[in-house]
Amino acid sequence: MKIKLAKSILTAALPLFLIASCGGDDSSVTDESAEMPATGRCGDESKLGDTLNFYNWADYIDPQVLTDFETECGVAVTMGTYTSNQELIAKVQAGNSGYSLVIPTDYAAEQMIETGLAQKLDMSLIPNAVNLDPKQMGLYYDKDNEYTLPYQYSTTGIAYNSKSFDTPPTSWSALFDKNEHCNKSSILDDQYEAVGAALVYLGYSYSSLDPVAHEKARDLLIAARDCISAFDSANFIGNLASGEVVIAESWGFAAGIARLDNPDVKFVIPDEGGIMWQDNFMIPVDAPDAYTAHVFINYMLEADVGAKITEFILGFTPNLEAAKLLSTDYLALINDGGIAVTDDVRKRLSPSEHGSSEVFSATWNAVTTSG
Amino acid sequence: MNTVEHREQRRLFGLRAPAVVLVVALYLLPLVLILAYSFLESGRAGSVQWVPSLDAYRELLRPDPRASTYNGYVTLLVRSSWWAALATLVTLALSLPLATFIAGRRSTLAKNALLVAVVIPFWTSMLVRIYAVRFLLANGGPVNGWLEALGLERRVFLNTPGIVFAGLVYTALPFMVLPLYAAIERADRNVINAARDLGANPFQVFFTVFVPLVRAGVIAGCMLVFVLSVSQYLVPTLLGGGKANMIANVIENQFNESQNWPLGSAISVFLVVFSLIGTWWSVRFDEETN
């Protein structure tokens, strides 16, 4: 009877185990029997680790790139994900996170560099850095690119379902003021993006620290809560595509992803202004395997890999060589959707430079705990 | 005690030791640590500085002139307790008939089948169950699809305090039905039958005889459900869309994003005190009744 009962436990466990073993072994792959082409894209393979812990935004890299890197260089990349810069900073700040490569946004990178969380990059290990667009280098948070290199950049504006609007929205008021699309709208769940948008709508600057400005922004957002269905930085993409949300504060690339499923989704930088921001490669100072991280950065800066990444994320690539390889589908998606940054649009964009977090988080806290 | 008894006591002690050590090390001591952290200063890397400070409690209880209520934290503590209390009552109201119904089945097959039906949700992952509700009621989900097919307008169900409250009840139901059922099964039928024979109507029987008999089960279920509901994390996160947060969300935020561990610990201390009072009281009540 003992055997019978033990069997019943195993029967329950077995299906899951079988599925797991079918799924491809990701323990360290050094397959001596197969001829691994010396691609030269893997640095000094003797110094590479077996695994690399990579902390990235959710859905912010083509999973195929991770598989390819493993096949080419024998490193199994384990990716953890976060949905906000606050989460990233907190994780790295706590120390000993176990991650060797992270992708902070510009202002977060600034904070991490200032608090000594980043280590200087060894550029000799990243020869592909020459591919990078000089316009995206040397930005305010890392003027000499000692600690970061650009990964992807995009904008923040408004994404909307063109079928629900007779005339396309051109102002933040379409989100913040009561309108017919109540309960079908969302703003980003981020103290800087949400409060910043309110500030800009009210005529201040995105990173204003003026207490009067913040009070007004706070009141605006609290009043807008009745109409806005969610503060959400993740689900809104799917919601835009499905029509659950018809207007949302959104990033350019997110609008692109929504457009894949629903071509009616378009994007616009409002008249009052939007932001252009950039996500960057960074290696934490306590990274377990900085060497492999460097090699992986260099790998991702290859033209073909960069193109793959951008075709997946649908942001803008700072890699000039990769930009040459982008497909016409991608270009059509970006240009027809209002996501592309024309000279006219560029005038309305401010750089993503955020002021003190305490002021913004106090305002946002007041908004999220009200009502 | 002679040596035989000594040895016996030592043997029993040895049997208990691993579990006790484990629970003390992983439950009791960490709780004490949290209590200590609440009286320390917030640090940066490393999260606390071993410098005594009341900052956390001051921040927690400081009235915020700009907020519409006392302050954000107290608001959420009060809101979570209020919702949990209401949810407990609603869950009780729904569970009592069901538990009575099951206990009243004369066929053992029916009784067992119904019990299995109640236990299955109890054993299913809470995450799956709550996600199922979210999937069901999403704007692009089945219910709205059916509404549309029937020619009605799509309705917004999620991201409201209402659905979070409903989610609390939905999650808590299995946890209330089972203790209630156990208490009802144990209740002495003779007393109930005697009351009926003496001419009491169903309502009188219910309130003056039945409920007191199963009081222990009711209390146990209520306390379990209250603690479960007041500290819920998944329900407000998955069903509330950030618009109906509860106290667990604040605690998580302090520990993960805001990295203010002393403040998070202070809030946790309040939550623990709530739960402790409840369970201590229910245990005492149960012992008295026994």
Add this chain to the structure above:
Amino acid sequence: MSSARTRRAVSGLSLGTSSVLTLAILYIPVVVLVIFSFNSARTGATWESFTFDWYKEIPRDRQLMRAITNSMWIALIATPVSTVFATMLALGLEGSRFRGKRATQQVLNLPIVAPEIITGVSLLAAFSLVLRIINDVLGRGNADAIRFGRPTILLAHIAFDTAFATLIVSASLRNLNPAISEASLDLGATRWQTFWKITLPAIRPGVLGGALMAFTLSIDNFVITFFVSGPGSTTLPIEIYERLSRTISPSINAVATLIFASSVIVLGGALMAQAIGSRSTVNSDGD
């Protein structure tokens, strides 16, 4: 007389109706989810056609497979360890009197009554502190520092699994007549023989029930695991939770259905154990 009977009939009917309604509330969401996991449409608003596609995607998803493997690794170690600890604890508690028994029982109830969010953050704090001390003492740097990962999750799971399993094993032990094991000892059997040949067979359904409960709790746990996991040690519930914050992914419905199915299977195993056990168990209550 007839009005009393009608009143009783009405209250009986309303009892039945409300019970059915409550059960419906319990089941409808999950049942709908299971059905729609076979829906080929990407959104849940309409039914397109029946398909296994979302299930076929699962083995191809490396991240998901890794999460499943992690969950199984943890559960398959936590279950036997916690069951053994729980059985030992039950034996050491039942029928024994010692100073501080009540206090011990209160402490042992902690994993059951403590809110998961509290356990989660307190373990986060405790493990962080301990790991930092250990790493400092051992002089371990970035590359080989001991971090949050499967071992920390495992410890946490063993702790609450033990507490819950003890409830079930104790209940089983309580039904056992101590006279039988006393008789066995009087007749010269050693404690171990008595346990192995008399006690254990008698409490087998309880032990197995405890084990299955431990397994289920471990596989399903989210909140506590969320706080004590590290890079590369994502478990299935955490992976699902992270995916819920992403772009539309209908294969989530398939994964969720599988989890539900495995809970039902494990529950079935537990019930079988109880049924078989109560039929063949020797205990003096004559149950």
